[in-house]
Amino acid sequence: MLSETSAAVVRATLPAVQAHGEAITGRFYQRMFDAHPELLDIFNRGNQATGQQKAALAAAVVAYADHLTGGAGGVPWGPILDRIAHKHASLGITATQYPIVGRHLLAAVGEVLGEAVTPEVVAAWDEVYWLLACELIAREARLYAGAGVPEGGAVWREWRVVEKVRETTDAVSFTLVPADGGPVPGFAPGQYVSVAVDLDGDRGQQIRQYSLSGRPGAAHWRITVKRVRGLDGAPDGMVSGFLHDRVAVGDTLRLSPPFGEISAIGDDGPLLLVSAGIGLTPAMAALAHLASTAPERPVTLVHADRAGAAHALRHELPGLQERLLNLSVRLWYENAADAELTGLKAEIAGGLVDPALIPVTPGAYVHLCGPVPFMALVRGGLLRRGVPDERIAYEVFGPGMLN
Numbered sequence: 054m055l056s057e058t059s060a061a062v063v064r065a066t067l068p069a070v071q072a073h074g075e076a077i078t079g080r081f082y083q084r085m086f087d088a089h090p091e092l093l094d095i096f097n098r099g100n101q102a103t104g105q106q107k108a109a110l111a112a113a114v115v116a117y118a119d120h121l122t123g124g125a126g127g128v129p130w131g132p133i134l135d136r137i138a139h140k141h142a143s144l145g146i147t148a149t150q151y152p153i154v155g156r157h158l159l160a161a162v163g164e165v166l167g168e169a170v171t172p173e174v175v176a177a178w179d180e181v182y183w184l185l186a187c188e189l190i191a192r193e194a195r196l197y198a199g200a201g202v203p204e205g206g207a208v209w210r211e212w213r214v215v216e217k218v219r220e221t222t223d224a225v226s227f228t229l230v231p232a233d234g235g236p237v238p239g240f241a242p243g244q245y246v247s248v249a250v251d252l253d254g255d256r257g258q259q260i261r262q263y264s265l266s267g268r269p270g271a272a273h274w275r276i277t278v279k280r281v282r283g284l285d286g287a288p289d290g291m292v293s294g295f296l297h298d299r300v301a302v303g304d305t306l307r308l309s310p311p312f313g314e315i316s317a318i319g320d321d322g323p324l325l326l327v328s329a330g331i332g333l334t335p336a337m338a339a340l341a342h343l344a345s346t347a348p349e350r351p352v353t354l355v356h357a358d359r360a361g362a363a364h365a366l367r368h369e370l371p372g373l374q375e376r377l378l379n380l381s382v383r384l385w386y387e388n389a390a391d392a393e394l395t396g397l398k399a400e401i402a403g404g405l406v407d408p409a410l411i412p413v414t415p416g417a418y419v420h421l422c423g424p425v426p427f428m429a430l431v432r433g434g435l436l437r438r439g440v441p442d443e444r445i446a447y448e449v450f451g452p453g454m455l456n
């Protein structure tokens with residue numbers, strides 16, 4: 054709980070902090086990276102360049118202050134904290150790094166807001182920061198303990214690439230086993246790992262998350278990576294390009310344990326998996342898992358892609374459909390001309406997904422994954438058709454959530 058005195062000060066200064074949120078976090082990152090250049094290796098330079106990560110952190114701190122002072126319209130904070138904590142845990146963030154972030158964040162507030170920032174204002178925002186930080190540190194400690202990570206957030210383990218398969222022009226799968234020959238940890242369908250790579254020249258280490266696309270419980274892990282191409286003069290994706298072009302069978306990659314709070318299978322009832330493009334990776338883990346654990350479960354897979362030839366891993370669908378007795382498949386290909394796939398019983402439509410035509414079984418648990426506008430469209434359509442909000446889970450392949 055925020056103290057009464059601090060709550061009043063935070064309420065009074067919240068509009069100014071909100072108004073300057075982006076300037077404050079911009080200044081914060083600059084200060085922090087100047088003082089701790091080693092942190093550049095754990096932050097995502099792509100997100101820094103596009104401003105996405107700045108927006109995510111600013112939004113989280115300000116929204117939490119709003120929440121503590123009675124605003125934010127009762128937004129449930131549990132899922133937001135879980136998302137951040139899982140992401141942090143996959144990056145090996147430690148409790149000892151929180152004072153660094155806190156110090157530079159508060160100093161940045163002072164720099165941007167100037168004289169308005171009295172010692173009382175600093176104390177009040179410090180309290181907000183630490184209430185949030187303590188929530189995250191506690192969650193992250195539980196996640197580390199659950200994953201058997203030793204103190205100090207030592208999450209990294211070397212994994213050897215034993216297979217590299219070109220799935221489509223833009224997508225490649227890597228099959229990985231622990232380089233030390235040790236056991237392969239289990240994971241829940243929908244979970245991801247962080248992958249750390251050392252880029253060439255002075256670009257240092259970069260870390261990205263990839264959902265596990267293979268069967269949980271198998272003797273190896275698999276990730277499927279789409280090559281991100283820069284649009285309108287923006288640079289090509291750093292890590293996806295590196296994985297496509299520079300990583301070969303026999304090489305090793307540093308991987309975190311599996312984390313991620315979003316289940317791709319929900320409970321025991323009907324399941325609706327809706328994906329677009331590379332967003333199919335959690336759904337493929339879910340299908341592989343259910344094929345061996347619950348072959349009779351009613352499952353509908355809805356997938357949208359540019360074309361049949363661009364649909365990664367689709368060659369696995371006929372085999373999955375043989376084992377999953379109640380799997381129905383509905384595909385939307387913008388270019389439906391090359392949609393043939395021997396052995397698959399599927400309805401295939403041309404054009405873009407129409408949420409009104411997605412088959413919805415009453416009581417279904419829904420899992421969405423794909424570009425944010427796609428998920429927003431589908432979620433909106435399903436909500437309008439009476440699917441309860443709490444039955445719709447979604448995974449964003451970047452920072453942030455849908456609303």
Ligand SMILES: Cc1cc2nc3c(=O)[nH]c(=O)nc-3n(C[C@H](O)[C@H](O)[C@H](O)COP(=O)(O)OP(=O)(O)OC[C@H]3O[C@@H](n4cnc5c(N)ncnc54)[C@H](O)[C@@H]3O)c2cc1C
Nearest residue numbers: 099102261262263264278279287290291292293334450451
């Ligand atoms: C939970 C989770 C699961 C994920 N699962 C998968 C998965 O299964 N498969 C998969 O392929 N991906 C997945 N992703 C996405 C993945 O983590 C990466 O974000 C993706 O591979 C892009 O990383 P990159 O380093 O190649 O691109 P980045 O280098 O990070 O670039 C990202 C974007 O920023 C733009 N950009 C970079 N620098 C600038 C600049 N200076 N100016 C303007 N624009 C710029 C680039 O053009 C590009 O569009 C997942 C993400 C999350 C969070």
Ligand code: HEM
Nearest residue numbers: 095096097100106109110113140150151154185186452453
């Ligand atoms: C109270 C303190 C903090 C808050 C509120 C916070 C908030 C956030 C949020 C909202 C995200 C985006 C999560 C998502 O993917 O949706 C994030 C990611 C991240 N955080 Fe934190 N964070 C805090 C502390 C820290 C600390 C101490 C570190 C370590 C130095 C850290 C490093 C990172 C990194 C590296 C990412 C991923 C960056 C990216 O992918 O662009 N954070 N954090």
